[in-house]
Amino acid sequence: MSIIDRLDNYYSSRKSSEVWLMVILFSVLIGYLLYTLLSPITSEYREQEESRYNTLQTSIDSSNSFLKSITVNGDRDYYVKDLSKKVINKRVELNGIRQKLAKLDSAVKSLSEFQYNKDNWSKFLDNIAKKAKDNDLKVYNISNVAYDQNSSFGKVLDVSIKCQGDYAKLLSFMNSLEKSQLVSNVSHAKIKAAPNYPIADINLTIWGIRPWKK
Numbered sequence: 001m002s003i004i005d006r007l008d009n010y011y012s013s014r015k016s017s018e019v020w021l022m023v024i025l026f027s028v029l030i031g032y033l034l035y036t037l038l039s040p041i042t043s044e045y046r047e048q049e050e051s052r053y054n055t056l057q058t059s060i061d062s063s064n065s066f067l068k069s070i071t072v073n074g075d076r077d078y079y080v081k082d083l084s085k086k087v088i089n090k091r092v093e094l095n096g097i098r099q100k101l102a103k104l105d106s107a108v109k110s111l112s113e114f115q116y117n118k119d120n121w122s123k124f125l126d127n128i129a130k131k132a133k134d135n136d137l138k139v140y141n142i143s144n145v146a147y148d149q150n151s152s153f154g155k156v157l158d159v160s161i162k163c164q165g166d167y168a169k170l171l172s173f174m175n176s177l178e179k180s181q182l183v184s185n186v187s188h189a190k191i192k193a194a195p196n197y198p199i200a201d202i203n204l205t206i207w208g209i210r211p212w213k214k
Helices: 003-012 016-070 078-112 118-134 167-178
Strands: 138-146 157-164 182-192 199-209
Touching: 118 138, 118 157, 118 167, 167 182, 167 199
Parallel strands: none
Antiparallel strands: 138 157, 157 199, 182 199
16 A cells, blocks of 8 residues: 555544644644745845845935035036036136237237347438438438446437428428337427528437337
8 A cells, every 4th residue: 555545544534623733733844844944045135135225225315415415406417507607717717818918928029129229220210311301301410329228217329310401391300200110209409590491400319119110
């Protein structure tokens, strides 16, 4: 006789309540054995999942805290926009400084052209003769005295001019000297009568000479 037949005969002779009791006992026993075997595994898995959950929750809380700290009046991009504006303003300021430096550089170059040198001096004296010719004046003499820059406080040259011509043209000539491309002024002028046209003795002080354009 097989084990199954024996079990069948055994349970058939028992009351129904006894059979169910034995089934429950076997179920509890099997459950206990499964719990005993699987409990370490499930506990480790649970701990891992709880650790992952706590890590994710911490990350979420940190992100929410950061977003809250950078949000102004509901705008999360407030500081990004503000920084962008500051960068643009600094670029505008930098361009302004560059323009000022360019103008300063140009001014320095222009000031350097006022410095006395023989080439500028020669061109200036030629220009005096040309202005006299344009006013139909007869030039008798042009003389000059150069000054040491360290002791003359900027004065570089004194020019003495003796010329003859129409009175109105003599005045026009002196006016053109003061309006020429240089820092100069007529420091002394004496006009005396002559048989044909008056003769003028003019003293011109030069404080700087620029290159002359033809």
